[in-house]
Amino acid sequence: MSLRTRALQVTTYLGLAILAIATLFPLLWVTSIALMRAPETAAGTPPLWPHHPTLYNVVDIIRRQHLGRYFFNSMVVAAATTALSVLVAGSAGYALARVDFRGRRLVSWLVMLGVLIPNQALVLPLFEMFRAVHLINHYAALVLPAAANPVGIVLVQAYMRGIPAEILDAARIDGASEWRIFRSIVVPLMAPMLAAVGVLIFVVSWNDFMWPMIAMQQEGMQTLPVALAAIDREHYQDIGLMAAGATVTILPMVLVFLASQRYYLRSVIAGSLTD
Amino acid sequence: MAALEIENVGKILRDGQAVLRDVTCAARDGELLAVVGPSGCGKSTLLRMVAGLESVTSGVIRIGGQTVNELAPQQRDVAMVFQNHALYPHMTVYENLAFGLLVRGTPRANIDLRVRRTAAQLGLEAMLRRYPRELSGGQRQRTALGRAMLRQPAVFLLDEPLSSLDVPLRAELRRELSTLHRSLGTTMVYVTHDQSEALSLGERIVVLAGGRVQQIDTPVQVYHRPANRFVAGFVGWPPMNFLAAESFDDPTRVPAGEGALEYGVRPECFCARPGGADDLPLTGRIERIESQGSEWHLELTHRLGQVLARLRPEEALRVGEQVRLWVKREDLHAFDRASGLRVEL
Ligand SMILES: Nc1ncnc2c1ncn2[C@@H]1O[C@H](COP(=O)(O)OP(=O)(O)O)[C@@H](O)[C@H]1O
Ligand SMILES: [Mg+2]
Numbered sequence: 001m002s003l004r005t006r007a008l009q010v011t012t013y014l015g016l017a018i019l020a021i022a023t024l025f026p027l028l029w030v031t032s033i034a035l036m037r038a039p040e041t042a043a044g045t046p047p048l049w050p051h052h053p054t055l056y057n058v059v060d061i062i063r064r065q066h067l068g069r070y071f072f073n074s075m076v077v078a079a080a081t082t083a084l085s086v087l088v089a090g091s092a093g094y095a096l097a098r099v100d101f102r103g104r105r106l107v108s109w110l111v112m113l114g115v116l117i118p119n120q121a122l123v124l125p126l127f128e129m130f131r132a133v134h135l136i137n138h139y140a141a142l143v144l145p146a147a148a149n150p151v152g153i154v155l156v157q158a159y160m161r162g163i164p165a166e167i168l169d170a171a172r173i174d175g176a177s178e179w180r181i182f183r184s185i186v187v188p189l190m191a192p193m194l195a196a197v198g199v200l201i202f203v204v205s206w207n208d209f210m211w212p213m214i215a216m217q218q219e220g221m222q223t224l225p226v227a228l229a230a231i232d233r234e235h236y237q238d239i240g241l242m243a244a245g246a247t248v249t250i251l252p253m254v255l256v257f258l259a260s261q262r263y264y265l266r267s268v269i270a271g272s273l274t275d
Numbered sequence: 276m277a278a279l280e281i282e283n284v285g286k287i288l289r290d291g292q293a294v295l296r297d298v299t300c301a302a303r304d305g306e307l308l309a310v311v312g313p314s315g316c317g318k319s320t321l322l323r324m325v326a327g328l329e330s331v332t333s334g335v336i337r338i339g340g341q342t343v344n345e346l347a348p349q350q351r352d353v354a355m356v357f358q359n360h361a362l363y364p365h366m367t368v369y370e371n372l373a374f375g376l377l378v379r380g381t382p383r384a385n386i387d388l389r390v391r392r393t394a395a396q397l398g399l400e401a402m403l404r405r406y407p408r409e410l411s412g413g414q415r416q417r418t419a420l421g422r423a424m425l426r427q428p429a430v431f432l433l434d435e436p437l438s439s440l441d442v443p444l445r446a447e448l449r450r451e452l453s454t455l456h457r458s459l460g461t462t463m464v465y466v467t468h469d470q471s472e473a474l475s476l477g478e479r480i481v482v483l484a485g486g487r488v489q490q491i492d493t494p495v496q497v498y499h500r501p502a503n504r505f506v507a508g509f510v511g512w513p514p515m516n517f518l519a520a521e522s523f524d525d526p527t528r529v530p531a532g533e534g535a536l537e538y539g540v541r542p543e544c545f546c547a548r549p550g551g552a553d554d555l556p557l558t559g560r561i562e563r564i565e566s567q568g569s570e571w572h573l574e575l576t577h578r579l580g581q582v583l584a585r586l587r588p589e590e591a592l593r594v595g596e597q598v599r600l601w602v603k604r605e606d607l608h609a610f611d612r613a614s615g616l617r618v619e620l
Contacts, residue, residue, distance in 0.1 A: 167362075171374070176349070
């Protein structure tokens, strides 16, 4: 290895290390603060490390603020949204990329347009619609609008276009029905992209704030971020308690990332499809 | 096994572009029919129409006497090998081979037997557990071939199956294909843009250009009696020389026909000495000599242009010198200047 490539490698890893630290530091600090108690958290900037680590704050916020209930709500909504929208993005993305039907271009354009519309602009019409069908304060109010995620559809469509059409033709000639082709060829080939879309949608759903705040006003139906914001308004001086709430909120996303990471790596190593 | 008949088939794309016009050709039961033509002439489109992957705008396609125009690819008993192999990337070689039998509900034990037999035939036994990305180019194409063979289809379609391979491998697989065709006895349509491949593999050749059939005949006939100027120039390498009567030393001795003619002489039909009294001389200056070992390629400038001649090496031939070459009358092809059609002299 030459000196130049060596130097390039060192610089690259140094840059990546700085980025990793910048990303991880706030997360770790918040987790660390969640494990602290009054004297440490009361006086100005909390220290980096708890001197007497304790789960008091975590237990306290879960017990007294019924965080478990809100955690459950968020989990149901995020899981249902992810499952449904991966199903929709997978089938719609495939159809828009590879199934020849009338009006395909128009639908593609409409989906693209959907990517450009900010969610905030949809809040008012959505509220009217869901009130009309009496679904406000139901999980469905959060799951259904997110089921057709245009970003997910566009991502799957683009990915599917990269898969040679001849592979599907070969399966047709092999005698496979269209449904069999979707199940045995298309879905396995799309799997890495479906996993990525799933993680993306889970995170977006988990973090969503504005629409859940408006659609879920009944006590006990709020999602975690909305409930946490309410707790924050009451206990904003208790840094330890808030940090515990934040940690509990972030945890599932970290787990989702860790669980799917191996899968990403495999799909990257697997290399391109065509050669 | 079955014959394939293509009758007056046309293909017009949605944008109105006519890709194929009035194509009629047939492969007899068990025959290997080569379809050759320049890139973009509609070969793949024709093959895909036979497979059912493209709709038929006009005309009739019959397999084993049955009209298949409206049948889906799943219902036509054909198999196809694609240019870029199109193997299922997420399946092993074994699964790739087995897929077609699996979806047709063949019993597992039977599948296993047939997969292993085909793999053995193609030298793939050691590769059965590998994924396509772990195979060499030749092994991938063999797998694609195996996948098509395994189902014992009525018609076997091959779309430039060797063009992505390097030259030695291509020659090797070409020989294997030929052997395979003889042992399987299946009707095959082999599409290629490479005229030498068509000449060496095809029992008969269909020359396609601009979406139209130019000639259908045996390799010998296509080579020695090309139906028109296009076929004459396309088939054979190095290509045929096209000359005017005035290119020859004595234009009056060049046989004439009705209307204005253009003459064609294959590079190997020039001789350094006259063979008979009727031979036509042509004099030119040697511009270049390229030795191919057993023969030399001579580039000559004659009165009206250039010709390429393939001759036995002769020390006497030198660049820059005049040389007189001889062409036998029967080696002279003639084409009508207006229509391009062959004219018998
Ligand atoms: N799906 C398609 N869309 C647009 N043009 C096409 C399509 N398929 C084929 N063509 C056109 O049809 C012609 C023949 O194509 P093809 O059959 O692939 O030729 P070949 O296989 O002989 O190279 C080309 O001019 C190509 O541009
Ligand atoms: Mg082609």
